[in-house]
Each structure stands twice: as C-alpha cells, then as structure tokens.
Amino acid sequence: MSIQFEFLTKQYRKGPPALSALSLEIPAGCAFALMGQNGAGKTTAIQLLLDLLAPTGGGARIFNTPSPRLRPEHRQRIGYVSENQHLPDWMRVDEFVRFLKPMYPAWDDVLTARLLKMFDLPMRQKLGTLSRGQRMKASVLGALCYKPDVLILDEPFSGLDAVIREDLLDALVEFLSEGRRTLLLSSHDMNEVERLADTIGILEKGGLGLQGPVDELLGQAREVSFLTSASNAASPVPPPPADWWNVVARSGGVTFTAQNGADESALAAAIRQCWPDAHSFNFRAPGLTRLYVDYLRRHDAAAGSDSVGISTPSAPAV
Amino acid sequence: MNLFAIDLKAGAPIYEQVLYAARKAILSGELKPGDPFPSVREIAAHLRINPNTVQKALTALKTEGLVETVPGIGNRVRESPEPRAAERAALLNGDLEALVLRARQLRLTLPELEAALRAQWSRFQD
Numbered sequence: 001m002s003i004q005f006e007f008l009t010k011q012y013r014k015g016p017p018a019l020s021a022l023s024l025e026i027p028a029g030c031a032f033a034l035m036g037q038n039g040a041g042k043t044t045a046i047q048l049l050l051d052l053l054a055p056t057g058g059g060a061r062i063f064n065t066p067s068p069r070l071r072p073e074h075r076q077r078i079g080y081v082s083e084n085q086h087l088p089d090w091m092r093v094d095e096f097v098r099f100l101k102p103m104y105p106a107w108d109d110v111l112t113a114r115l116l117k118m119f120d121l122p123m124r125q126k127l128g129t130l131s132r133g134q135r136m137k138a139s140v141l142g143a144l145c146y147k148p149d150v151l152i153l154d155e156p157f158s159g160l161d162a163v164i165r166e167d168l169l170d171a172l173v174e175f176l177s178e179g180r181r182t183l184l185l186s187s188h189d190m191n192e193v194e195r196l197a198d199t200i201g202i203l204e205k206g207g208l209g210l211q212g213p214v215d216e217l218l219g220q221a222r223e224v225s226f227l228t229s230a231s232n233a234a235s236p237v238p239p240p241p242a243d244w245w246n247v248v249a250r251s252g253g254v255t256f257t258a259q260n261g262a263d264e265s266a267l268a269a270a271i272r273q274c275w276p277d278a279h280s281f282n283f284r285a286p287g288l289t290r291l292y293v294d295y296l297r298r299h300d301a302a303a304g305s306d307s308v309g310i311s312t313p314s315a316p317a318v
Numbered sequence: 319m320n321l322f323a324i325d326l327k328a329g330a331p332i333y334e335q336v337l338y339a340a341r342k343a344i345l346s347g348e349l350k351p352g353d354p355f356p357s358v359r360e361i362a363a364h365l366r367i368n369p370n371t372v373q374k375a376l377t378a379l380k381t382e383g384l385v386e387t388v389p390g391i392g393n394r395v396r397e398s399p400e401p402r403a404a405e406r407a408a409l410l411n412g413d414l415e416a417l418v419l420r421a422r423q424l425r426l427t428l429p430e431l432e433a434a435l436r437a438q439w440s441r442f443q444d
C-alpha cells in the first residue's frame with residue numbers, strides 16, 4: 001500500500017469533526033481522486049497524511065510509515081502541491097530550480113529542461129511576480145522533477161484558465177505514464193478528475209461515502225429517464241430503493257441515477273413496480289459529473305422549482 | 319489514425335468513449351488488419367487521460383480479438399475474419415435509438431417504420 005488512512009479523525013476547536021474515522025487504502029500505481037464539497041475534509045485528510053496537522057484520532061501512513069515518522073528520505077519520494085502553494089517569492093525561476101535540485105537525489109535535469117520549456121516559464125523572473133497560473137506551474141515542476149513515487153495534489157486546477165490546465169494535464173499524464181506512480185488528487189474539477197483518476201472516493205461530512213474504480217462505478221450505474229402519466233409520479237408506491245439517487249419527477253418525466261443498473265431489463269421491471277405505466281425508458285452509463293451530483297443529492301427532498309421531491313427510505317418526505 | 323481525433327465528451331465514461339472509438343475505427347475498416355495501433359502512452363498523451371484507463375480499453379480490445387501486441391514491434395490491428403454483423407450493427411445502436419424514439423413520438427408503428435426504412439434503403443441500392 002502506498003497510502004493508508006486508518007480511522008483518521010480530526011476535531012478542530014469548533015464545529016463538528018472535520019474528519020471522523022476515515023479509513024482508506026490507496027495501492028501503489030493507483031490514481032485516486034478525493035472528491036467532495038467544500039468542508040468535506042479533503043484538505044484536512046491530505047494535511048494529516050503529510051504530518052502538516054496532528055490528528056485527534058487514528059492515523060495515516062505513506063510507504064507503510066506513520067505520518068509523524070516521515071523522514072527526509074521518505075519526503076524525497078513524495079511530491080506535494082497545494083492550491084495556495086508557498087513559494088520562495090524572492091527567488092527567480094532558475095534560482096528556484098537550482099535551490100531544489102540538491103535536495104533530491106532523483107532530480108532529473110532532462111525532465112526539468114523539458115518541463116521548463118513545456119510550461120514556458122520565464123527563467124529570470126522572480127516567483128513573487130508570476131501570475132497565479134505560472135506559480136502553479138512552478139510548483140508542479142518543483143514536485144515532478146525528482147520523479148516522486150507518490151504525488152499529492154490538493155486542488156491543483158482551481159481558478160486556472162483552460163490553457164494552463166491543459167499544460168498541467170499534459171505533464172501529469174506523462175508523470176502517470178512512467179511506471180507505478182501513485183497519485184492522490186483532491187479536486188472539484190470533474191473534467192480533470194475524470195481524465196486523471198482511475199479510482200475515486202467521495203468524502204461526506206468527514207467520512208468516506210461512495211468509492212471505487214471509475215470504470216466500474218460508471219459502468220454499473222445508469223442515468224435513467226422515462227415517461228409516466230401516473231398521478232403519483234412524484235410519490236410512487238412503493239417508494240424507490242435507496243440506490244436510486246436524486247429521483248426527480250418533472251411534468252410527466254422522471255429522472256434519476258441508479259447505482260446498480262447494468263441489468264437494464266431488471267431495472268425497467270423494478271421501475272414498473274413503482275410506476276406501473278412507465279414507458280419510453282432511456283438508460284445510459286452516466287458521466288462522472290452526473291454520478292457525483294446525483295449521489296450527493298440522494299437525500300434531497302426537492303431538487304428544483306418545478307420538480308417534486310420523492311421520498312426515499314433514508315430521507316422520508318413529510 | 320482517427321482514435322486521436324475523438325472528442326471526449328462530458329456526460330459519458332471516458333473508458334467507454336475510447337473503446338467505442340477504437341472499435342468503430344477497426345470494424346468500419348478505417349484501420350485495416352496489420353495496421354499499427356498506437357501505444358498506451360501515445361493514446362494517453364494525445365487524449366490527456368490516465369494511461370491505466372487506456373490500458374483497460376486496450377485489454378478489452380485484445381480480448382475481443384481486434385488488437386494484438388507483437389513483441390518488439392508494438393500494437394497492431396489483428397488479421398481477423400470479417401467482423402460479425404452483430405458487432406458492426408452494434409455501432410448503430412445510438413442512431414437506432416434516436417430513430418426509434420422519433421418514430422414513437424410520431425406514433426409510427428413498427429411495420430410503418432420498417433416500410434420507411436426499406437424505402438430509404440432501396441434509394442441507395444445499385
């Protein structure tokens with residue numbers, strides 16, 4: 001295992017726990033995306049993993065070493081970039097590269113030269129005067145050039161324009177192509193998560209919700225829509241099962257995401273149990289955005305102004 | 319090689335889009351048996367996606383007998399018998415679904431749709 005979280009818990013002075021007993025294992029060679037809304041605990045989990053914060057319970061490991069015992073020889077194999085990366089602003093780009101190189105035995109000059117060219121970074125400009133996108137590129141360069149076994153990126157794309165995102169994606173795909181590299185990525189950006197991650201985990205209120213390989217989750221799930229004239233379209237009897245997420249009835253049409261819908265004829269039969277006159281079924285494997293949003297909305301009572309909330313076993317409508 | 323030209327769309331799994339594009343290129347004859355098939359690294363870099371995802375798609379293509387890896391040379395489209403009609407027909411699924419949906423909206427019966435289809439088909443017969 002490259003990365004392990006074991007009952008990791010963090011309680012800040014105020015509010016509910018930021019993380020409560022998070023357990024998760026990320027094997028070597030896996031590209032894992034930690035997803036979840038703001039405040040779900042993504043950044044806290046990463047900071048605890050890197051020993052930038054102390055847990056109030058449980059623990060985390062990298063390379064089987066507990067976070068508080070990470071030594072420089074471990075850190076030389078870990079790359080870390082956060083959204084608001086601290087950089088030595090007084091250094092020029094070329095000075096920054098010369099400053100980092102002696103700290104990492106695995107530093108690769110050829111890769112460095114290629115990334116500098118690819119990122120088009122102004123060598124003689126001070127880091128403090130770079131744009132936000134250029135700073136992020138410098139940070140990513142500083143983490144990739146020693147070819148770490150584990151790369152940890154905390155919201156690397158937020159607030160960056162499309163051109164810079166594409167440059168970063170190019171560099172990260174190349175990184176992933178070089179052997180068994182492990183990536184832990186926290187992000188809101190579905191496009192980048194979908195491209196980079198082979199496995200996802202959704203954090204919810206400090207705990208791990210839906211998780212698994214992206215292909216399997218999307219291949220098993222179905223984005224469902226059908227028509228019904230039933231007067232009870234919005235309140236079917238019996239109520240839909242808990243693994244039908246974000247069931248919304250809107251002027252004769254019903255939509256939701258079924259977590260386990262690969263057997264489409266069984267799914268259609270199950271739908272007819274709830275809506276006997278259901279017809280014009282449309283099933284397709286959802287994209288990651290649909291799966292994510294419908295999963296997080298699975299307890300919502302009403303999703304839109306002209307929609308009607310559907311009761312589910314876990315969130316009974318009043 | 320059209321696999322590089324695929325435009326990844328949001329709203330559908332990337333793995334399936336890559337697999338579909340590759341199947342389509344091979345079964346439609348755009349890629350001929352013996353033609354080189356790009357490596358995992360090339361496809362990943364061009365589409366900007368995780369190589370693990372590409373690897374899974376490639377494994378599926380090999381299982382289906384569409385692509386083979388030749389040691390020392392690389393991937394190539396396999397010398398294979400004519401693809402089965404069912405495989406080629408499966409490429410039409412999306413279009414057929416749209417057609418059936420539209421026909422049902424217009425309240426056409428299946429025989430009426432068949433007749434319309436036959437009429438169109440005969441227009442292209444030599």
